[in-house]
Amino acid sequence: MNESSAIKDIPVPAPRKTDPSVLAADIVERLIYRIGKDAKVAKPHDWLIAAILVVRDRIIDRWMESTRKTYETGAKRVYYLSLEFLIGRLTRDAVSNLGMMDDLREALKSLGVDLDIIAALEPDAALGNGGLGRLAACFMESMATTDIPAYGYGIRYVHGLFRQQIADGWQVELPETWLAHGNPWEFERRESAYEVGFGGAVESVLGADAEPRYVWKPAERVIAVAYDTPIVGWRADRVNTLRLWTAQPIDPILLDAFNAGDHIGALKESNKAESLARVLYPADATPAGQELRLRQEFFFSSASLQDIVRRHLQQYNTLDNLPDKVAIQLNDTHPAVSVAELMRLLTDVHGYDFETAWDMTQRTVSYTNHTLLPEALETWPVPLFERLLPRHMQIIYGINAKLLIEARKVKKFNDAQIGAISLIDEAGGRRVRMGNLAFTGSHSINGVSALHTELMKVTVFADLHKLYPDRINNKTNGITPRRWLMQCNGPLTGLIKEAIGEKFLDDTDELKALDTFAGDSEFQKKFMAVKRGNKVKLAQLIQSRMGLKLDPSAMFDIQVKRIHEYKRQFLNIIEAVALYDQIRSHPERDWVPRVKIFAGKAAPSYHNAKLIIKLANDVARVVNSDPAVRGLLKVVFVPNYNVSLAEVLVPAADLSEQISTAGMEASGTGNMKFALNGALTIGTLDGANVEMLENVGAENIKIFGMTTEQVAKARAEGHNPRGIIESSRELQQALHAIGTGVFSPDDPSRFQSLVDGLYSHDWFMVAGDFDAYAIAQREIDQIWTDETSWSEKAIRNTARMGWFSSDRTIRQYASEIWKAG
Numbered sequence: 001m002n003e004s005s006a007i008k009d010i011p012v013p014a015p016r017k018t019d020p021s022v023l024a025a026d027i028v029e030r031l032i033y034r035i036g037k038d039a040k041v042a043k044p045h046d047w048l049i050a051a052i053l054v055v056r057d058r059i060i061d062r063w064m065e066s067t068r069k070t071y072e073t074g075a076k077r078v079y080y081l082s083l084e085f086l087i088g089r090l091t092r093d094a095v096s097n098l099g100m101m102d103d104l105r106e107a108l109k110s111l112g113v114d115l116d117i118i119a120a121l122e123p124d125a126a127l128g129n130g131g132l133g134r135l136a137a138c139f140m141e142s143m144a145t146t147d148i149p150a151y152g153y154g155i156r157y158v159h160g161l162f163r164q165q166i167a168d169g170w171q172v173e174l175p176e177t178w179l180a181h182g183n184p185w186e187f188e189r190r191e192s193a194y195e196v197g198f199g200g201a202v203e204s205v206l207g208a209d210a211e212p213r214y215v216w217k218p219a220e221r222v223i224a225v226a227y228d229t230p231i232v233g234w235r236a237d238r239v240n241t242l243r244l245w246t247a248q249p250i251d252p253i254l255l256d257a258f259n260a261g262d263h264i265g266a267l268k269e270s271n272k273a274e275s276l277a278r279v280l281y282p283a284d285a286t287p288a289g290q291e292l293r294l295r296q297e298f299f300f301s302s303a304s305l306q307d308i309v310r311r312h313l314q315q316y317n318t319l320d321n322l323p324d325k326v327a328i329q330l331n332d333t334h335p336a337v338s339v340a341e342l343m344r345l346l347t348d349v350h351g352y353d354f355e356t357a358w359d360m361t362q363r364t365v366s367y368t369n370h371t372l373l374p375e376a377l378e379t380w381p382v383p384l385f386e387r388l389l390p391r392h393m394q395i396i397y398g399i400n401a402k403l404l405i406e407a408r409k410v411k412k413f414n415d416a417q418i419g420a421i422s423l424i425d426e427a428g429g430r431r432v433r434m435g436n437l438a439f440t441g442s443h444s445i446n447g448v449s450a451l452h453t454e455l456m457k458v459t460v461f462a463d464l465h466k467l468y469p470d471r472i473n474n475k476t477n478g479i480t481p482r483r484w485l486m487q488c489n490g491p492l493t494g495l496i497k498e499a500i501g502e503k504f505l506d507d508t509d510e511l512k513a514l515d516t517f518a519g520d521s522e523f524q525k526k527f528m529a530v531k532r533g534n535k536v537k538l539a540q541l542i543q544s545r546m547g548l549k550l551d552p553s554a555m556f557d558i559q560v561k562r563i564h565e566y567k568r569q570f571l572n573i574i575e576a577v578a579l580y581d582q583i584r585s586h587p588e589r590d591w592v593p594r595v596k597i598f599a600g601k602a603a604p605s606y607h608n609a610k611l612i613i614k615l616a617n618d619v620a621r622v623v624n625s626d627p628a629v630r631g632l633l634k635v636v637f638v639p640n641y642n643v644s645l646a647e648v649l650v651p652a653a654d655l656s657e658q659i660s661t662a663g664m665e666a667s668g669t670g671n672m673k674f675a676l677n678g679a680l681t682i683g684t685l686d687g688a689n690v691e692m693l694e695n696v697g698a699e700n701i702k703i704f705g706m707t708t709e710q711v712a713k714a715r716a717e718g719h720n721p722r723g724i725i726e727s728s729r730e731l732q733q734a735l736h737a738i739g740t741g742v743f744s745p746d747d748p749s750r751f752q753s754l755v756d757g758l759y760s761h762d763w764f765m766v767a768g769d770f771d772a773y774a775i776a777q778r779e780i781d782q783i784w785t786d787e788t789s790w791s792e793k794a795i796r797n798t799a800r801m802g803w804f805s806s807d808r809t810i811r812q813y814a815s816e817i818w819k820a821g
Contacts, residue, residue, distance in 0.1 A: 013061070015058075015061050016057055016058050016061060018058060018098075018099075018100050018103050019103060020103050020104075020106040020107040020110065021107070021110075023054060023100075023103055023104060023107035024107040024108075024110050024111055026054045026057070027047070027050045027051055027054050027107060027108070027111065028050075028111065030049075030050040030053040030054055031046060031047070031050040034049075034050070034053055035049055035050055039111065044113075044117060044118050044121055045118070045121050045181075047108070047111075047113045047118050048091075048118040048119070048121050048122060049184050051091075051104065051108060051113075051115075051118065052091060052122075052184045052185065053184060055091070055094055055095055055098065055100065055104065056094075056184065056185065056230070058098060058100070059094060059098065059230045059232055059236070059239055060230070062098075062232070062236045062237075062238075062239045063230045063239040063241075065239075066144075066149070066238045066239045066240065069149075070149040071315065074315075074325070075149050075820070075821075076149070076324070076325050076326070076327060076818065076819065076820040076821075077149045077150065077151065077311075077325065077326055077327070077820070078143065078148055078149065078150040078151075078327045078329065078814075078818050078820050079150070079151050079153060079304065079308055079326065079327065079328045079329065080136065080139060080140065080143070080150060080151070080152045080153065080329050080331060081153045081154075081300075081301065081304055081328065081329065081330055081331060081335035081338060082132070082133070082136040082152065082153070082154050082331035082332070082334070082335070083132075083154060083155065083280070083296070083297065083300070083331075083332070083334035083335065084127060084128035084129060084132050084133030084136060084154065084280065084331075085125075085127045085128055085133055085136045085137050085140070085152060085154050085242060085244075086125075086127060086128030086129070086130070086133030086134040086136070086137050086643055087125050087127060087128075087137040087140075087229075087242070087643070088124050088125065088137070088483075088642070088643025088644055088647075089119070089122040089123075089124055089125075089643070089644055090122070090125070090185050090229070091119050091122050092119055092487050093141070093232070093482070093483060093487065094185075094230075094232045096482060096486060096487050097141075097145075097232040097233060097234050097235065097236055097482060098232060098236045099235060099236070123177075123178040124178060124642045124643050124644050125160075125178055125183075126157060126159065126160020126161065126163075126176035126178045126280070127154065127155075127156075127157055127160060127244070127280070128160075128161070128280070129161045129280060129281065129562065129601070130561065130562040130600075130601075131370075131561070131562070131667075131668065131669050131670070132331065132332060132370055134643065134669060135331075135448075135477055135669055135806075136152065136154075136331055137643075138478065138479050138480040138483070138669070138806040139806055139809070139810060140152045140231045140240065140242055141231060141232075141233065141234075141480045141482065141483070141806070142233075142478070142480055142805075142806040142807045142809070142810040143231075143233075143240055143810055144231050144232060144233025144234075144237075144238045144239060144240040145233035145234040145235075145237075145238070145480075145482075145807055145810075146233070146807055146810050146811055146814065146821065147233070147237060147238050147821060148238075148240075148810065148814055148818075148820055148821045149238075149240070149820070150240045150241075151240065151241050151242075151243055151308075152231070152240070152241070152242040152243065153243055153244075153245070153300065153303075153304035153307075154242070154243075154244050154245070154300060155244060155245055155246075155276070155277050155280075155296065155299070155300045156186075156227050156244035156245060156246045156277055157176075157277060157278065157279065157280050158179055158246075158274075158277060158278050158279075159175040159176045159177070159278055159279050160176040160178065160279070160280050161176070161279075161280045161281060161601065162174060162175065162176065162279075162601070162604070163175065163176045163177075163640055164601050164639050164640040164641070165639060165640070166613075166617060166637065166639045169613075169614045169617030169618055169621070170610065170613070170614050170617075171601070171602055171610050171613045171614075173604050175279075183227075183229075185229050185230070186227045186228065186229045186244075187227065187228045187229075188225065188226075188227050189225070189226040189227065189228055189243075190225065192225070192226035192243075192307060193223050193224065193225045193226070193248075194223070194224045194302070194303050194306040194307065195221050195222070195223060195224075195250075196221065196222050196223075196224050196247075196298070196299050196302045196303055197216065197218025197219075197220065197221050198218055198219070198220040198221075198222075198295060198298070198388050198389070199218055199219035199220050199387060199388060199390070200216065200217045200218040200219035200220070200390065201216075201217055201219075201390060202214050202215065202216050202217070202390050202391045202394060203215045203217060207351070211353075213348065213351075214347070214348050214391060214394070215348065216344070216348065216390065216391035220272075221250050222247045222248065222249060222250070222272075222273040222276065222299070223247070223248040223249070223250060223273075224245045224246070224247060224299060224300075224302070224303030224306075225245065225246050225247075225248055226243050226244070226245060226303075226307070227243070227244050227245075227246060228241050228242070228243050228244075229241070229242040229244070230242075234482055234505075234506070235506075243304075243307070245277065245299065245300050245303045245304070246277045247273045247274060247275075247276040247277050247299060248273055248274075249269040249270045249272070249273040249274075250269070251269055252269075252270050253266050253267060253270065254266045254267075254268070254269065275292060276292075276295055276296055276299050277296075281293070281603070282296075283603075283604050283605045284605075285605045287384075290380070290381070290384065291384060291388065294337075294380055294384065294385070294388060294389075295388065297334050297335065297336075297337055298337050298341070298388070298389060298392075300335070301335045301337050301338040301341055302341050304335075304338070305328075305338055305341050305342050305345060306345070308326060308328070309322075309345055309350075312325060312326060319346065319350055319352070319360070322360055322364055323360055323363035323364045326364055327364065327366065327817070327818035327819070327820055328342075328364050328365045328366070329366050329367075329368065329813070329817075329818070330365065330366070330367045330368065330438055330442070331368055331370075332368060332369070332370045332371070333369075333377055333378045333434040333435050333438055334378070336367070336378070336434035336435070336437045336438035336441075337389070337392065337434070337437075338365065339361060339365060339399075339437050339438060339440070339441030339442075340389075340392040340395045340396055340399075340437070340441075341392065342357075342361050342364070342365065342441075343357050343358065343361055343395045343399070343441075344391055344392060344395060346360060346361065347395075348391070354398060358399070358402070361441055362441060362442065362443050363443055365441050365442045365443070366442045366443060366444035366445070366446070366817050366818070367438040367439060367441075367442040367444070367445050367446075368445075368446050368448065368475070369435070369438075369445060369446070369447055369448075369452075369456060369460075369461075369666070370448060370666050370667075371666055372452065372455055372456065372459055372460055372663065372664060372666065373566075373664070374460060377433070377434065377435035377460060378434040378435070379425055379431035379432060379433050379434060380431060380432045380434070381429055381430070381431055381432075382424065382429075382430040382431060382432060385432045393432075396423055396424075396432060396437065397424075399423060399437070399440060399441070400422060400423040400424060403421065403422075403423065403440055404418055404421070404422060406467070407421055407467050411466065411467055413463070413467070417463045417466070420462070420463040420464075421436060421463045421464050421467060422436070423436050423437050423440065435460065435461075436464065439461055439464050439468075439471070440464070442471070443471065444471060444473060444816075444817045445461070445471045445472050445473070446472070446473050446474060446475045446813075446817065447472065447473075447474050447475070447666065448474075448475065448476065448477045448666050448667035448688075449474070449476050449477065449666060449667040449668075449687045449688040449690065449691060450474050450476060450690060450691055451663075451685075451686065451687065451690045451708065452474075452665075452666040452667060452687060453472060453473070453474035455663060455708065456472055457472055473816065473817070475809055475812050475813055475816075475817070476667065476688055476691055476804075476809065477667040477668075477669050477672075477688060477804075477806070477809060478669075478672065478804050478805050478806035478807070478808055478809035478810075479669050479672045479673055479676070479804060479805065479806055480805070480806050480807075481508050481676065481805050481807075483647075484650065484672075484673045484676060484677070485676055485677065486505065487647070488646075488647035488648075488650060488651055488677075489530075489534065489650075489651040489677050491530045491533055491534070492527075492530050492534075492651065492677065492678065492798070495526055495527065495530055496511070496514060496798075499513075499514060499517050499523060500513040500514055500517075501513075504802070507802075508801075508802035508803075508805040508807070508808075509802045509803070510802065511798065511799050511800070511801065511802040512799055512800065512802060513799075514795060514798060514799035515795075515796060515799040515800065517795060517799075518792045518795040518796045518799065519792055521788070523795070524787075524788065524791035524792065524795065525791075527678065527791060527794065527795055528787070528791050528794075530678075531651075531652075531654070531678060531794070532552055532553075534648075534651040534652040534677075535552040535556055535652045535654075536552045537648060537651075537652065538550075538556070538648050538649060538652035539551075539552050541648055542597075542636060542638060545638070545639075546636070546638070548624065548634070548636060550595050550634060550636070551593060551595070551631065553593065554592075554593035554594055554595045554634070555592055555593065555594045555595065555654045555655060555780075555784055556595050556597060556652055556653055556654045556655070557594050557595060557596050557597065557653075557654065557655040557657065558597045558598075558649055558652075558653040558655065558656060558657065558674070558679075559572050559596075559597070559598055559656075559657035559659070560597070560598065560599040560600055560638075560641055560646065560649055560670065561600050561668075561670055562600050562601060562602075563600045563601065563602040563606075563609040563610075563612055563613055564602075564606075564609055565608055565609065565612075565763075565764050566660055566661050566664040566665070566764050567659075567660050567665070568659050568660055568661060568764060568766060568769075569598060569600070569612050569616065570612050570615070570754065570764075570766055571659055571766045571769065571770065571773060572596065572598070572657055572659065573598075573612070573615055573616055573619055573635075574731065574734050574735065574738070574766065574770065575734075575770070575773055575774055575777060576596050576619060576623070576633070576635055577619060577734040577737055577738060577743075578730040578731065578733070578734040578774060579594075579633060579777075580619075580622075580623050580626075580629065580633055581730070581733055581734065581737070582730070583628075583629055583630075583632050583633055584626075584628045584629065587628075587630070590785075591632045591633075591781075592632075592781040592784050592785065593631065593632050593633075594632070594633055594634075595633075595634045595635075595636065596633070596634070596635045596636070597636045597638060597649070598616050598635075598636065598637045598638070599637065599638040599639075599641035599645065599649065600613075600641050601640075601641060608753075608754065608757075611750075611751065611753070611754060612754070613637065614750070614751075615738065615743070615751055615754070616635065616637045617637050618743040618744050618750075618751075619635050619743050620634075620635035620636060620637060621743075622742070622743050623635050646670075646673070650670075650673045650674055650677050650679075651677045653674050653677070653679040654679060654680070654784075654790075654794075655679060655680055655681075655682060655780060656670070656671060656674030656675065656679040656680065656681045656682070656683075657682060657683070658670070658671040658681055658682070658683030658684070658686075658687075658689055659682065659683055659684055659705075659769075659773065660683075660684060660686045660687065661684070661686070661711060661764045661765050661769075662684045662685055662686045662705065662706055662707050662708045662710070662711050662765075663686060663708035663711055663712065664686065664764075665686045665687035665689075666687055667687045667688045668686075668687040668688050668689065669688075671683065671687070671688060671689060671692060672688065672692070672801060672804040675692060675696065675701075675797045675798070675801050675804075676797075676798060676801040676804070677798065678794040678795065678797055678798045679794070679797065680700070680701065680702065680780070680783070680790070680793055680794060680797060681696075681701045681702065681797075682702040682704065682773075682776055682777065682780060683701070683702070683703060683704075684703070684704065684705045684706070684769070685703055685705075685707050685708070686708070688804070689701075689703070691803075691804075692801075692804070695800050695801065695803055695804070696796060696797050696800045696801070697796065697800070699793070700793045700796045700797055700800075701797075702776050702779060702780055703776075704769070704772040704773055704775070704776035705765075705768075705769040705772045705773060706765055706768055706769055706772075711765055711768075714765070714768065715763070719761070719762060719765075719768065721758055721759060721760070721761065721762035721767040721768065722759050724762075724767045724768060724770075725758065725759060725767050728767075728770060728771050730770075730771075730774060731767060731770045731771065731774075735755050735758065735759075738751050738754070738755055739751060739752045739754075739755035739756075
């Protein structure tokens with residue numbers, strides 16, 4: 001009996017009730033019989049687990065119903081492969097989408113338990129780093145919401161990226177411990193376990209058709225075991241699956257070695273396997289770090305593809321229709337090795353010839369590019385790749401031969417163009433180009449904003465675009481309004497419902513109706529009262545964590561994102577220093593009180609990014625303790641930025657800093673979250689800021705600085721940052737203070753290298769854009785002093801951000817790329 005028929009034959013239990021009295025009884029039952037606690041002695045974390053188990057039961061009903069529906073209809077499935085899924089806490093997300101929030105709150109209240117208090121105990125799932133992982137999480141929720149049958153595939157990291165602490169202003173990386181007490185949302189699937197190999201050799205044998213077949217015999221093998229988490233769509237009409245892989249050894253312990261006294265060596269294979277799922281993005285500055293990253297990427301890609309093929313065969317008993325029933329989306333280059341692995345499975349395991357397998361692979365796979373930085377398009381040394389994945393290296397050479405012959409014969413590419421599109425970079429040490437592999441193996445390659453997509457065509461994939469001009473397309477990113485409005489900003493959601501009704505809950509385009517209230521003085525007062533309440537909440541959090549008191553009446557100016565030079569936190573800090581100087585020099589001026597709030601993590605091996613964090617904290621220490629500032633400026637770096645912290649920061653922002661160097665940010669989604677919650681944006685014409693400008697209107701967003709074309713021209717023709725700095729008095733004074741130790745008296749030259757970088761090359765145009773940025777900030781001050789104008793602009797931002805829903809993005813993927821739904 002196959003799985004689909006078995007599913008049809010099993011009796012379906014009646015859906016569980018959700019009224020408060022039933023929920024309360026169920027919670028107590030789980031507390032006693034699943035957790036083993038009497039209600040009289042139960043701790044808050046016990047109540048949390050009991051409540052999650054009760055909610056989970058209601059989800060399971062919908063989850064199984066969704067699975068049955070997919071099998072019965074034969075619908076096309078989407079498989080989203082991503083090395084990151086920054087899902088955050090799941091309880092509120094699930095409860096809200098099930099429509100159970102009020103009932104669960106009442107049920108817990110009847111038991112003497114506060115839902116808000118226990119929900120705050122849930123750890124953030126440490127499965128991502130920044131925008132890439134958060135986008136994947138939004139997409140998973142939107143695929144369920146838009147009724148797309150989908151699986152997300154990734155790695156079940158035990159420690160995730162890292163937990164950030166700030167010690168004496170420096171970032172310190174500590175392991176995340178989110179799984180220390182288990183994860184009540186997940187289900188181990190022991191039956192979904194696959195062997196994943198590394199190393200070894202490839203043998204050639206004659207097949208039944210007398211054609212050569214290739215057999216890979218790995219020297220090492222690990223077991224990939226699946227853990228499933230249900231992802232609930234809005235109103236729970238569909239529940240999809242996030243399947244995460246953990247690694248186990250074939251032999252958990254070498255007993256001979258253990259009994260011989262080598263107790264550590266006996267666990268070598270176990271430790272080696274478990275290292276695959278311990279940490280997200282292990283530092284790759286060493287050969288061992290590079291190898292671990294490649295092992296991780298192949299591990300989850302291979303396990304996912306084996307699972308996809310197994311499920312498809314189980315239902316259809318053939319792979320001939322794989323492209324018609326399966327869409328595999330690669331989220332950035334990390335899963336690009338999937339192209340070679342799918343080819344291996346089709347040719348070596350299932351007997352398809354190379355040409356047929358290549359056609360099937362290209363029709364099945366599509367690729368999302370997230371970066372224009374050449375160094376971020378992963379490449380691997382050929383010797384490392386060949387040693388770890390010898391069969392895949394052969395396949396890549398085969399694909400490359402087909403690619404280059406086609407380019408030469410059909411398109412008459414010259415040697416330079418051939419070198420640019422080749423899957424092997426021959427410059428210096430030979431390396432496998434994973435971006436080119438993903439592009440070549442996919443029928444669709446999409447950018448994530450209109451600007452980014454057009455730049456892809458003329459930068460990183462210029463020659464591949466000439467070879468395949470119909471493949472690149474745009475799918476501007478979006479955010480789920482459930483998480484980033486309804487859940488994180490309940491007061492604003494309630495105010496919007498009061499004004500325009502509830503249609504926007506199901507269709508964010510309906511937010512446009514709020515536009516008519518933007519000039520209404522009474523609505524403005526209510527809107528700004530909601531904003532102030534959110535600022536009070538953030539101020540309380542910062543005071544409790546950092547001991548710093550903030551004035552909610554001040555402008556909350558927030559920049560939170562991964563720390564990187566192109567995102568230009570340094571520009572923001574320099575402007576803060578210049579403002580600090582001006583406030584002290586001109587106390588007679590009517591300065592706008594402002595709180596500059598930073599948060600974000602730097603990659604452990606990224607020296608300059610970590611130095612920028614230290615600078616932010618050193619500037620904060622000086623500014624916040626200087627009585628001459630009179631409380632008009634505060635600088636804060638909030639440690640350990642994650643989804644839960646973002647859910648407090650985003651609703652509290654008055655001003656959103658989206659100030660990346662033009663042409664370097666693929667899209668950005670933080671910009672969308674802040675604007676949706678009524679923040680004004682100060683930003684460059686970069687990423688999705690361009691489309692936000694078009695949607696919210698030029699009068700409701702502050703754009704400054706060089707354009708993409710101007711940045712490219714300056715870099716190509718010679719940029720003179722020294723001249724720019726010397727002609728800008730405020731910039732020169734601020735850099736002098738930073739470079740000579742005003743903020744680092746214990747080490748006066750600490751930040752000199754950052755300053756020197758601006759004088760010598762200013763690659764990220766920090767000096768180039770400083771004056772325009774400072775002028776824009778003073779213009780923002782002028783708007784702030786007109787409360788009516790500021791309120792109107794804030795309301796229009798919320799009203800006009802409906803297009804940036806991830807539901808819209810997913811519908812475009814489904815209709816234009818996946819042909820699903």
